[in-house]
Amino acid sequence: MLKNWVVVPTCLPLVLRRCHACASEHFRASGKFRVNAHHKLIDAWLLALCTTCGETAKFTVLERMNVRSVRPELLDRLHGNDPGLTAELLQDPVVLRRNRITLDWDDAWRLDTGGSDQLDHEVIDVSVRFVARIPVRPMRLIAEGCGLSRAEVERLIAEGKLVSAVRLSGKLSGDFTFILKR
DSSP: OEEEEEEEEOSOOEEEOOOTTTOOOEEEEEEEEEEEEETTEEEEEEEEEETTTOOEEEEEEEEEEEGGGSOHHHHHHHHTTOHHHHHHHHTOHHHHHHTTOEEEOTTSEEEEOSOSTTTTSSEEEEEEEESSOOOBOHHHHHHHHHTOOHHHHHHHHHTTSEEESSOSSSOBOSOEEEEEEO
16 A cells, blocks of 8 residues: 655745854745846845844845846746745755755654554555655654654664665655555
8 A cells, every 4th residue: 555645844944054243054034035126137135034143144036137038927926025936946956056055944844644544554655755855864754754763764774674766864855655564
């Protein structure tokens, strides 16, 4: 029997970047944007606040783009401070790379197993799906979803009772499947 588990974000992740004012390394996206137009050119930034001192940081979204080349619905979302756009931009590798930032997903996601009614079967086949690119160790997901300790998960892998096509020891942010034999 195939079980479907889903890794779901519960809030926006923290942004990891050094604060110029207090040397803290955590910013919280405010969900607000600053848009500035210079004749036919436009700049837009996502604003974030330092979690320690409250200093504002600007993360570049658009830089010196011709206004006509920007989709009108994107402009509307920027001007309206669309919280969904904030989440999308924090998932955009181009925005992350351009601003030299990384994300801290600790305590910003949960695992939805749909109930643990099938975990007592002899063999369970599980498909894990990620709603967002959240880097998580598969061993942690398996331990949490099956109610096992991480040491027990490691033992099951060593005994060949827990198998997957992906490496279970590193971090993943993409969908995967595994089979657990009791």
